Amino acid sequence: MSSYHRGGGNRRRQHRDDYDDRRRDVYESPADKLKNAIIKFGDVDAVEELPLIEKQIREFTPVVISNLSEAFRIAVTEQPFKIPHYAALLRRLHDSTEDAPTDGPSLGKQILEDFWKGFQAYLDKLAWRETRLCIHFFAHLTVAKLISTDSMFALLQSFTAVLEEFGVSNGRAKKAAVCAAEGLMIGGPILKPSSAERVQEVINGIQAYNDSATSPKALTRPIVELYSDEISTPNADELLDTALQALRTLDESDFAETASSFLQPYATYPDLDLSTFTLYDLPSVLVPPEVIELDGLSTDSGEDAQVKKEEWPEYFLSLFENDITPDPKTPAGYTVRTGILDILDIFEVNRKECARLLIEYPKWTIPGTFKPKPGGSVNADPVPGRDWQLESTIIETILGASFVLPESCHKSIYYIGVITELCKLSPSTVGPAVGKSIRKLYSNLGEGLDVEVARRFAEWFAVHMSNFGFQWVWKEWIPDLALDIQHPKRAFMRRALEFEIRLSYHDRILKTLPAEMQAPEGHTIGEQAPGPDFEYDDPAKPYHDAAQSVLNLFRGRAEAKDVISHLETLKVTLETSDDGGIVNADALIRNIAIQSLLHIGSRSFSHLLNAIERYLALLRSIASGGASGAGGTGNAEAKADILTASAAFWKHNRHMVAIVFDKLMQYQIVDPTDVVGWTFINRAEIRELSESTGPLSLSAFEWDLLKGALDKANGRVMIARRKVATLRKEDDDNRARAKASGGADGNAMDVDADVKADDAPVDSPALTTALKAFASLTREQKGALSRTLDGFVSCLAPGATDSNPNPHSRVVISEEGWNDRASWEKDQWNAWETWGWYRQFCRSYAPYLRNYSTTLFTVSFAKFEGSTDPAAELLKKTWNVATGQE
Template sequence: MSYERRGGHYGGRRRQRDDYDDRRHQQQETPDEIIKNAIIKFGEVDANEELLRLEKQIRDHVPRSIPVLSEAFRVSVTEQPYKIPHYATLLRVLHNKSDAPTEDEIPLGRLILEDFWKGFQGYVDKLAWREARLCIHFFAHLTVAKLISADSMLALLQSFTAVLDEFGVSNGRAKKAALCAGEGLLIGGLVLKPHSPTSTNEIINAIQTYTDTTNSQKWLVAPITSLTSESTPLTPPETSIEFLEMLLTTLRKLDESDYVETGDCLPRPYEIYVPFSPDVLRPYDLPLVLVPPEAIEMDALSPITAEGETPVKKDEWPEFFIRLFPSDVSPDFTNPVGYMIRTTILDIVDIFEVNRKECARLLLEYPKWNLPGTFKPKPGSTVTVEPAPGKDWQLESTIIETIISTYLLLPESSRKSIYYISLITEICKLSPSTVGPAVGKSIRRLYSSLSEGLDVEAARKFAEWFSVHMSNFGFQWVWKEWVPDLSLPIQHPRRAFMRRAIEFEIRLAYHDRILKTLPEAMQSPEAYVIPESGPSPFFDYEDPTHPHHDAAQAILNLFRGRAKAEDVITHLDTLRTTLDSSEEEGHVGNVDSLVRSIAVQSLLHIGARSFSHLLNAIERYLPLLRALAGVNSSTSAAASSGTTSSSNPEARMEILSAAAAFWKHNRQMVAIVFDKLMQYQIVDPTDIVSWTFLNGAGVGQLSELGGPMNLSAFEWDLLRAAIDKANGRVVAARRKVMQLRKEADDKRAQDNAAVNHMDVDVEHKPEETPVDDPQLITALKAYSSLIKEQKMALSRTLEGFVESLAPPPTARHPNPQARTVVSESAWESRAAWERDEWNAWETWGWYKQFCRSYAPYLGTYAETLYTVSFARFDGVNDPGADALKRIWNIATGQDA
């Protein structure tokens, strides 16, 4: 007993000593870090109560370091935009002189502001647009507080509007510059307009002039629009609006009231302090700034070819936001308060992408940084706040609407889709009772918009979000609400959405589990909502009564025994001879197709157990697959370039068809297998594109219905994967060429230095470098080959769309409705549309998505692609051809 007590006693002392050592070795914050963190955390409890205490802490900080203080302000302003008015107030208080001022004393706030400007100049030089814009917000508040002169603030805003007048300015650059100028005017207009009404009007007019030049682009990326003309929208403009148009609407409305209404949009806590007299403190004059030209990111562009087209970057489209709730639930697009709320929420979502949990918390705490009465109080809250006139909105609905609008941006959102989906999930977990109803209403509103012309890409993303969100909350949804829509045509967007969402849900769970969540009317095969069975493989030769069952089993036994690829090839040659002798004369091609089908399906059957089994089977039998595809693997140029260099494209198409037939009940696996076949260079991206347009509709629930060819979201996924593969290979090859060229330049410079006994600059222009390095020569050949592959993939995709949407009478998949759905009166008569019309409408939607998504690459080859695909329509009066060319011209920047 004594031993145990002594052991416990000494053990306790040892733990205490270890705890002391841990505390002693913990890194202690320096005084600079303490004051910096205090500034960053300012206002977390109550900004008004913390203000004077923090001011004293800053003044008492010794030794004083202005760079540390200004850096704390810069971090706070650019990463916590909802606090900007309060940081402006803190800087206003720091402009007060000390208790015993000297004649030459410079206020501490002025010193911080001067150093803050240096950081802002750094943001501008690096074209860090978000940080620069938020700093301008800060300067605008300081202008209203009379700490910055109105002249210098106007000059700063005009330096950004000057960007809009640059020759050939990109839409992305112009949009960001316009937001910097417009939002600075929105916040500081109360002081800027009385000072110079002409200058403020010039800023608004400059933004308006630029937006007028983007009308055709707006039409192409509007989430709800027509196929014929931007002048005939399907829905009233209040249901969606472009970002800069929303800014202009806000500016025009505030300008009418001389920006007095700005006080209803933003808190201005610094207004309680009397402005300094110019005799006491002259406002700070912001130095002049020049926005530098934008650096071209080569990896974001398509390669420059001999055609000399200058491509654009992928973010070169206007941003449209869709509206989901009425004005009494969330602020509408014409409300200045609504603009400020939406942009602040967008900034929070953008800044806190690295931590979605923190982002969700901050979004739900957002009302504390707004004027009282802006949002309804939380249920059960004891704080009584009178609702502000025209406000009193629902916070959760406003947040969800803003996030979904950003998620549905076309052609793609600025962040990964999974981030927005996960963020909504986190918000729901924090406050399920209030956020859940907002999410449910959003789903119902988007579902109803499917009949109003919601873009097919937006509908695809909606289905993706819906399915993932359901998977996070037990797949609980009131499906019976949509049972009446089963009477709609089978290709109606609502029914297509049901199928797509259920397909996604099955991928995230199990077929039987999802089946149980559906009402009985949706479970029947005739409803075409959910497949009869789960996503299992389908081996054509599994049935013992099949005439080629024994041949397939023999090949399966070889695979199971891990026979060498050469032995399998020899066996297939023997099988081919045997089948050829038993078939009628003249059917050799059918025998080759049959052998390929048996071999490919048998190989996939071996790899059907898991992804690892699939990859192992493909890698083990790559020589077999190359032999089946007719790939000449001995051609070094083909191997190095990443292309198949095959003389038998029909063989590759048959391999794709066999793979699709094996996984016809699991379209996700079809896409996966196709991707692996491209990765291992069994097929080319162009083969995938060609197969998709010829056979893609034969996979899935509706394959047995027949009818004209159409492109659904599944076919688009295949096309997108193929084009992305071709583009990605070009990017990788370009990087390799640049790396080898730089290495060759460096080596040549070092050799010259050794010969001449002198130091030389190792930087050489690429065009001056002789191409004599074998590795570089090989890389250049591969690069050239891959550019041709990329061009072929784009060309074949464009030709496929043209043949589908403006088909000649002899087309393999004639679809006469493709032309009728783009007529002026077509949309108004959509209630009478049947399956073929909706087929054509969806295919048109994917053509639009193709053009706007790959506009940078299409613009590079615009002249050649136009000649190949559209030249035959010149001078022809064809509504389908006119619509095709109009979309093409807008995407490639050739629209007047």
């Protein structure tokens, strides 16, 4: 065949492939193109594009109002920074033109009427973010004189009415209050002249709720004062507090500052002719109640509602002075921070797009809000009292959102990823802002910075360093090596480096540190890389031969029953040895077996899982109290020995301790309650710097173990609850079908029908089994929570701990001692951290604690009846706030 023909064949195949590719292209109809054009409106220059998009909308035929209103809804709820421009566009679509018909409603009014239907759908689903942004849109349209003030007032008051509901939750009230406050901020310039009295009603309603919700705020402050009830916190602002202060400031100026805080591109438009135009009245609404899913599963307190995540007041850390970043208590500052938070929340699905929009944020703000970029013309004329640094503002807001207590809105890794993308987009400007933020946060360590915030700070620092070559000027912190070994700054260094090593390797991280921190006496980084420590590896150590015999069985992949038999023989040998026998041969055998098994699995994570799964029967036998399994279903001492042996084996790599514990709980070798009890009492193997000889206390790592155990117990209950609900629904459906089929054969009127109807329905075997499992897991959950609370009480209670004979088991920080932190030593800093983790326990697990609040309080706090000791009172006060008693 000639080359010509071969070429022709290739060309035909190429043309066919091109045709197939075109067929696979998604067809975009003209209506879709218009909708996308509306959504993309303003991406380049909103002012220049406005008349063009208006013309495009007016000239499109046939008019499909639902398509246009959907475009507006998408744009308003997913691009809130454009809302003022969409209000301007809708205002122009309300204006009559020569080509527009005069005998019907304007195009803008038709779009608004259909837009309302979407808003009502958001409200019915309690989609709070979308609801709030729609209220922004309505408020702008009110100022643009398209919506009547009376209907806008009624809309805002429907949200303040939520604040007066009996037993309204913190989360619901907070969201409703913010909706009303921000709507009034934007619409105030036209609402107050209409009715100053109704403006005050909205403000006073929000203020009254805020004044009544002071107790939860004390538990979520990022800067902690243990013995202070003051709500105002230095370097931190609560969301609803700032909204109210900004709103008060606007009200005092009769909302004159609104124009300098919110864009109003429609402000110069001439008023509509009210003789031919009727203001749009927003329909009245009622904010639907919270949905409580009932599943009929009773708990200790008699509640049968699904456990919901508790929503607390939101405190945001402030890192910089008000001349560098905006003060959120001012109208302009509140607007800027809220705008950045909205972008962070909406674009969580795409961190790169989020970073790009944050860098471009100045073009959606009042000109002069931020310092102009070098050589740039955007926002070139500074506004007095503003001219803030964009990058510092963005980083401060992201970190503030990341450090919200007890839990941030999104995963920490998302906030970390956004900061990384920002650094890549503009390293010369974002990099210095990140460095300043790190130094500001570090300076707060030891000055009351919450322990959970400090943990997240260390995590962010380590991951950020890993993305940029682990380069940091550690020499700045060399003077802090003179601080007490447990000072939060030194604890931060150790934890951050531990995280860095997990993300890289020991030798590389060691080389980034100055000599003072590398030295063993610096107590900053371990002398050797994290790894296993097999106690019986050295032939010179006792029981080396016994351990090797067990290890050889594992290496030869012996059957579990053979290993169990060997361990029994070995135990007898040790008990009858010539040196008088071993006092506790059982504990020694368990230690040898567990460490040998972990040694086999220490090469990789997959090796560990394979070893555990292969020898599950052996592990369950050991956990039952003896190698032969004669001890029953579980033995607390044996399980504690398993955990101790695991911790000892991985004492140089505490991350692996948490992993092994998690796998032991997953395979039900130990229970979450066992891990909780071990963490408070038997954890000497993982206490760094010989802490175990001092008072009983908790470090961040030990909190990780507790959290892992509690999450495991709570997660199992939730899974079991869902399974029961599913099976119960299936049973109900089957009964309904059976009843329906019975009525179809003409026997529905049988005389015995009433008797049969009165018979109690019989659960299916699957449902009966699931209910038993649910009851068992609920008891396990209650036990884990109770054991944790008891542990904290034993650590922090000043007296009445006769059940614990350890004289070093109690730590007391008096109110006077709290104010003298400069003289604190190791024991006081350990106590401070333990108090911090107790607060985190109470606020993080509040929904679960409330289910058992009566029983847990009686069991753990009965010993303090009549006590007036400040520490005992603080323990109970923190508990009462978390469980809704205060």
